[in-house]
Amino acid sequence: MHVxxxxxxxxxxxxxxxxxxxxxxxxxxxxxxxxxxxxxISNRKSWEMIRDAYIKxxxxxxxxxxxxxxxxxxxxxxxxxxxxxxxxxxxxxLLQSGFAEGCQLRCGEEFLSKLPGYLGVRYGGCLVKGDxxxxxxxxxxxxxxxxxxxxxxxxxxxxxxxxxxxxxxKFTGPEYLSLPMRLLMQFAxxxxxxxxxxxxxxxxxxxxxxxxxVLGN
Amino acid sequence: MILxxxxxxxxxxxxxxxxxxxxxGNPTKIELIDTTGMRISHCVGCNYCWLKTPGICAIxxxxxxxxxxxxxxxxxxxxxxxxxxxxxxxxxxIVDRVMPLATMYLxxxxxxxxxxxxxxxxxxxxxxxxxxxxxxYLERWCGRTALNFGSSSLGVFSVENRKEAVSCMx
Numbered sequence: 543m544h545v546x547x548x549x550x551x552x553x554x555x556x557x558x559x560x561x562x563x564x565x566x567x568x569x570x571x572x573x574x575x576x577x578x579x580x581x582x583i584s585n586r587k588s589w590e591m592i593r594d595a596y597i598k599x600x601x602x603x604x605x606x607x608x609x610x611x612x613x614x615x616x617x618x619x620x621x622x623x624x625x626x627x628x629x630x631x632x633x634x635x636l637l638q639s640g641f642a643e644g645c646q647l648r649c650g651e652e653f654l655s656k657l658p659g660y661l662g663v664r665y666g667g668c669l670v671k672g673d674x675x676x677x678x679x680x681x682x683x684x685x686x687x688x689x690x691x692x693x694x695x696x697x698x699x700x701x702x703x704x705x706x707x708x709x710x711x712k713f714t715g716p717e718y719l720s721l722p723m724r725l726l727m728q729f730a731x732x733x734x735x736x737x738x739x740x741x742x743x744x745x746x747x748x749x750x751x752x753x754x755x756v757l758g759n
Numbered sequence: 760m761i762l763x764x765x766x767x768x769x770x771x772x773x774x775x776x777x778x779x780x781x782x783x784g785n786p787t788k789i790e791l792i793d794t795t796g797m798r799i800s801h802c803v804g805c806n807y808c809w810l811k812t813p814g815i816c817a818i819x820x821x822x823x824x825x826x827x828x829x830x831x832x833x834x835x836x837x838x839x840x841x842x843x844x845x846x847x848x849x850x851x852x853i854v855d856r857v858m859p860l861a862t863m864y865l866x867x868x869x870x871x872x873x874x875x876x877x878x879x880x881x882x883x884x885x886x887x888x889x890x891x892x893x894x895x896y897l898e899r900w901c902g903r904t905a906l907n908f909g910s911s912s913l914g915v916f917s918v919e920n921r922k923e924a925v926s927c928m929x
Contacts, residue, residue: 553804584803609802611903612845615852616801622842641872649903652896653845660843678806724867731865739863743810753862755877756814757830 543702545571546599548592549582550606550617558584559677560605563638566689567605570696583620596624600631603666603699607674608639611649626662633658634666634704636695640675644714647672667705669695670714679742761928762832762882763791764825766849767889770795771918772838775887779925789928790828794849797821801848802855809863814877816859825853830860832882834913834928839886844893845900846886854904861908868909876909885913887924892917 547568551560564580571578581592596602606617613621635654639647647670658665677685691713698709719727739752761784765772776784776791798820807817816823829835839850846854864875884905886897897915905912916924 551804552801557805607804609804609855610851610857610907611900612851614801614804615848615855616803618842618845618848618851619801622848643871645871649899652899653843656893656896657843718870719867719872724870727865727872728867731867736864739810743813743863746811748811748813750813752809752813753864753875753877754813756859757827757878759879 543576545578545601546595547580548604550604552614552616555582559674562677562685562689563692564605566692567696570693571700574697574700576700603634605636608650612653629664631663632666633663635668637670638674639672642673644717669705760832761789761834762828763836765793765838767840775921801852808859814859835882836885839888841888841890841892881910883910883913886915889918
């Protein structure tokens with residue numbers, strides 16, 4: 543198997559959470575002897591090359607962050623430029639988001655499950671997982687730690703069943719947060735998490751309150 | 760205020776706003792933005808609007824005045840062509856860049872995580888589309904999008920059924 547992996551995030555690769563996830567996922571592929579070539583759409587100059595790889599290969603994986611319940615606008619623009627292919631090509635997805643619960647990604651997943659039909663290709667399933675917003679602000683070692691579970695998913699994908707196996711479905715984690723967890727998070731959101739966010743903002747050179755009303759009330 | 764944002768190639772928004780006026784819509788409370796010729800980038804996910812310059816998008820293009828109007832509007836109608844049964848990328852870009860209206864802060868609402876909105880007033884969202892839209896999916900997406908911004912969906916209408924949409928604007 544040889545996989546073409548397309549990072550569908552509009553964010554520059556250096557700061558892309560999806561890129562870090564791909565790095566861990568491809569480790570799993572390599573472990574199982576599967577080769578890959580990886581691209582990122584954030585740089586428009588590479589679009590021609592990515593299209594070419596999409597046309598010439600039959601195993602395609604698009605990894606993407608959820609943007610307002612669906613695919614990011616830039617990825618949508620890129621997808622509109624792809625030619626129709628046939629069912630020899632399999633298109634799978636790795637969908638990640640900031641919100642933690644599985645239910646938050648289902649609307650995006652539905653779009654992705656239908657997309658291969660529009661492109662004439664076969665659907666290889668969608669790996670769904672949230673709670674990834676923080677990757678960007680972690681140091682390199684912690685980034686590796688939190689993206690580590692994706693390596694096992696790379697190994698699973700290498701076995702050839704796309705993301706249809708039970709292990710891939712379980713990878714999402716809870717569909718909804720349990721009541722005790724919600725209460726705990728609610729407490730965290732109202733107290734120390736605001737301070738953590740403000741601290742991150744300060745490290746970016748921001749001293750404005752994060753809920754500042756720029757346009758007045 | 761009713762704000763229509765038209766990204767369609769056929770400029771169908773003009774006809775819809777005329778029909779709204781003809782049906783008795785208040786001309787001082789209707790605004791149509793045709794994005795033809797405007798420079799509107801996609802969201803680049805830099806997070807500046809949440810963590811560096813709260814409420815302000817880092818991209819300086821023709822989007823800023825649209826965002827300001829959206830913040831004040833009671834209804835935002837996205838008038839869009841469709842591709843893959845979904846809205847066009849031009850319309851998706853407009854929605855992706857609404858992020859400055861939300862804050863980084865989180866809350867739990869109706870059992871799910873949500874961002875705390877920056878302003879007290881939120882516009883409701885509706886869609887009018889041309890072409891082969893996936894009606895059921897667009898309804899789901901519009902509903903979820905509105906939920907994220909603490910508002911409600913006004914519904915999804917094909918351009919052929921625009922009269923129904925117009926009746927929601929009166």
